[in-house]
Structures are given as C-alpha cells and as structure tokens.
Amino acid sequence: xxxxxxxxxxxxxxxxxxxxxxxxxxxxxxxxxxxxxxxxxxxxxxxxxxxxxxxxxxxxxxxxxxxxxxxxxxxxxxxxxxxxxxxxxxxxxxxxxxxxxxxxxxxxxxxxxxxxxxxxxxxxxxxxxxxxxxxxxxxxxxxxxxxxxxxxxxxxxxxxxxxxxxxxxxxxxxxxxxxxxxxxxxxxxxxxxxxxxxxxxxxxxxxxxxxxxxxxxxxxxxxxxxxxxxxxxxxxxxxxxxxxxxxxxxxxxxxxxxxxxxxxxxxxxxxxxxxxxxxxxxxxxxxxxxxxxxxxxxxxxxxxxxxxxxxxxxxxxxxxxxxxxxxxx
Numbered sequence: 360x361x362x363x364x365x366x367x368x369x370x371x372x373x374x375x376x377x378x379x380x381x382x383x384x385x386x387x388x389x390x391x392x393x394x395x396x397x398x399x400x401x402x403x404x405x406x407x408x409x410x411x412x413x414x415x416x417x418x419x420x421x422x423x424x425x426x427x428x429x430x431x432x433x434x435x436x437x438x439x440x441x442x443x444x445x446x447x448x449x450x451x452x453x454x455x456x457x458x459x460x461x462x463x464x465x466x467x468x469x470x471x472x473x474x475x476x477x478x479x480x481x482x483x484x485x486x487x488x489x490x491x492x493x494x495x496x497x498x499x500x501x502x503x504x505x506x507x508x509x510x511x512x513x514x515x516x517x518x519x520x521x522x523x524x525x526x527x528x529x530x531x532x533x534x535x536x537x538x539x540x541x542x543x544x545x546x547x548x549x550x551x552x553x554x555x556x557x558x559x560x561x562x563x564x565x566x567x568x569x570x571x572x573x574x575x576x577x578x579x580x581x582x583x584x585x586x587x588x589x590x591x592x593x594x595x596x597x598x599x600x601x602x603x604x605x606x607x608x609x610x611x612x613x614x615x616x617x618x619x620x621x622x623x624x625x626x627x628x629x630x631x632x633x634x635x636x637x638x639x640x641x642x643x644x645x646x647x648x649x650x651x652x653x654x655x656x657x658x659x660x661x662x663x664x665x666x667x668x669x670x671x672x673x674x675x676x677x678x679x680x681x682x683x684x685x686x687x688x
Contacts (some may be wrong), residue, residue: 361654363688364391365674366430366583366664367419370401371602374410379421380670385423387678392425394660394662396462399434399469402605403622413446420454424447428458430548430583430662431530433465434490436475436485441515444497451521458521460494461548461581462487463530467616480613484536485509491527491543498524528581532556534563541567544658546579551636557656561630581660582653585637588665592641596630598667599639606666607632637666647681654685 366386367377381393397412412429419427423539434440450458464483471477478486486509493510496503497517505512526545531537532552540547541564549557561580568575585606587599599606604625609632615621633639638649653661665673 361658361685362391362660363650363682363685363687364425364660364662365389365393366411366662367393367395368664369396369410369412369414369415370398370406370408371409371668372670374408374415374418377415378418380674381419382422383674384678385425387674388682389674389678390425391660391662392457393419393423393427395419395427397429398462399418399437399472400618402468402603402618403625404618405601405622406582406618408601409484413450413543416450416458417453418451420457424457426457426459427454428528429461429568430581431463433463433470433487434494435486435509436470437473440490440493440510441497441512445517447494447525448498448517448520451523451525452519455521456523459526459528459546461528461530462491462544463548464526464536466613468612468618468621469617471555477614481680483613484539487529487536488539488543489531494527495543508580512657524578528579531560534559536564537561538570540564540568541569541573541575541578542571543567546581548581548583549658550583551585554656579659579670580657581662582658583662583664584650584653585664585666586646586649587633587637587639587667588641588643588646588677589667589669590641595639595641595667596633598669599633599637600625600628600630603637603666604628604670606637609636639672643676643680646677647684650681651685654687 434443447460502516528546529540529544530548537560565575587595589595607628
C-alpha cells in the first residue's frame with residue numbers, strides 16, 4: 360500500500376515555520392512522514408533559506424510521530440562518512456524505527472564550499488558506495504578501521520547506536536548506480552522521471568540486489584514529486600517560475616556551484632519547460648490524477664513538494680480533497 364508523505368524543503372522555509380508545516384501535514388494525513396532536504400545553499404537566492412537539516416530533524420522527531428529521513432545527503436565532501444554515520448545513528452537511537460538515511464552523490468552547489476576538488480560523476484559514485492561501506496561498518500557497533508580509495512578511518516566506534524538498524528536509501532537516476540544501490544543499500548529514491556526510465560531503474564536495482572544474494576521484493580522505493588498548486592492556474596505557474604525555476608531546467612545540475620548562477624539560468628525558464636517535470640495546475644482533479652499515476656506504478660512512498668509559499672493552504676486542501684481520493688491499495 361502506497362503512503363503519501365510531505366517534502367520538507369529547507370531551501371525555501373525558515374526551519375521553525377517548516378516544523379509547523381510538518382506537524383500540520385501529519386494531522387492532515389500525510390502518513391509516510393517527511394522527506395527532508397539537506398542543502399548548504401538554496402537553488403536560487405529567491406528561495407531564501409537553507410537551515411542545517413540535522414538540527415532540524417532532531418526537533419522534527421520530537422514534534423511529530425511519523426518517519427523521516429534525508430533526501431538526500433552526500434557523504435564525502437562537507438562530511439566524512441563517519442560523521443554521517445554518527446549523526447544517523449544518534450537519530451536512529453532517539454527515534455527508533457522512524458529515521459532513514461537518504462544518500463546521494465552530491466551537487467557542487469552544496470559540496471564545493473570547502474574548496475576541494477569536484478570530481479567527475481564516476482568518481483563521485485565510487486566515493487558514495489565506499490562511504491556506504493564505512494557507514495554500515497560503523498552501524499555494527501564494532502571498532503572500525505578503513506583504508507580505501509577515497510577515505511581513511513582510524514579506530515572508530517559508535518557508542519550510541521540504534522536498537523533497530525537505520526535503513527540506507529540511495530537517490531539514483533542512472534542504471535549503474537541503481538544496480539549498485541540494489542547491492543549495497545536498502546532502498547531507492549527517485550526524483551521524478553519518465554515511466555520507462557523508472558522501470559529500468561527498478562530492474563537494475565532488483566538485479567543488483569539478487570547479485571548480492573538479497574531478495575528485492577519489498578525493498579522500499581521512494582519518490583519525490585514536485586507540483587505547483589494554487590487556487591488559479593496563473594498563480595500556480597507564477598509560483599513555479601518564481602520559487603522553483605530549477606524544476607524547469609531539463610539538464611544536469613550537479614556541477615553548478617552558486618545560487619546566483621541558477622538565478623541567471625532561471626531567466627531562460629518558460630512555462631512549457633515544466634511539462635512532464637512539475638504538475639502546474641489549480642485543478643485538484645489533475646493533481647490527483649498525476650499522483651495516482653505514480654501510485655499505480657507501485658511506489659511505496661510518494662512525498663509531495665508543493666513549490667509555492669502557500670504551504671498551509673496546500674496541506675489543508677490536499678489533506679481534505681486529494682489524499683482521501685487516491686486509490687492507495
């Protein structure tokens with residue numbers, strides 16, 4: 360049965376306000392919980408925020424009762440994998456069975472800030488899966504030493520660790536990483552794609568899991584979808600163009616370093632660029648149909664990101680008129 364969650368976008372909202380939105384989303388029936396963005400910078404200066412997700416999630420776990428996790432954090436540039444393991448184990452210990460760790464290969468927007476090398480995609484992928492190896496070793500509670508291609512670790516042990524293992528989900532958009540995700544992680548996160556591509560990613564995930572001797576059946580598959588809903592189509596499109604122009608950029612963004620550069624690119628984004636990338640509509644029937652399509656594909660969790668500032672209205676209206684009309688079985 361698919362569950363619907365709320366995407367908590369720290370790039371757009373003050374963390375105190377976002378805590379209120381998350382609590383309202385729980386009350387409104389967003390039962391999958393919260394997919395928390397983990398950024399150092401917003402995509403554009405207009406978005407205006409970018410709070411520290413790890414501090415936010417400590418408060419989120421106390422204020423709400425639903426699961427939550429990062430979508431996604433990168434272990435290897437701003438953070439050594441041991442630091443990610445430490446943070447994740449602490450949240451897992453504080454909120455048993457509720458925290459999941461979402462990882463990805465990173466974006467220069469967030470990871471260039473320390474001034475180190477920004478490598479090619481294949482190197483970043485290698486770093487990601489070596490980091491997962493380190494994190495899993497530390498989750499065991501044993502003393503860990505590591506000498507790998509990208510990372511070193513000397514006599515490290517997590518003394519605070521959860522009774523229930525923290526699941527690791529990987530955000531991936533390509534076949535190589537999807538297969539590696541099946542081998543080395545517990546589930547997969549997708550941020551929108553064509554149906555054929557999603558099917559291919561799932562096939563590769565399953566293939567990797569089987570090669571590792573794991574049964575892929577029931578392994579969580581999570582989706583984040585961007586949408587722009589407002590009382591009129593004009594308001595919905597204005598919100599998309601002003602607040603989330605990066606959603607209309609149909610090209611890789613991993614190598615772009617600064618919000619100001621995204622803002623310059625945003626001047627080229629037009630309404631038609633959101634087609635098949637972000638459902639921009641005032642019609643609740645159209646929004647329901649779009650979400651239902653992904654439910655029918657078989658995702659376990661679908662986390663909704665309404666790109667506008669109208670979060671309270673969105674949560675209230677979708678909780679009352681969209682979520683009850685979805686066929687989730």
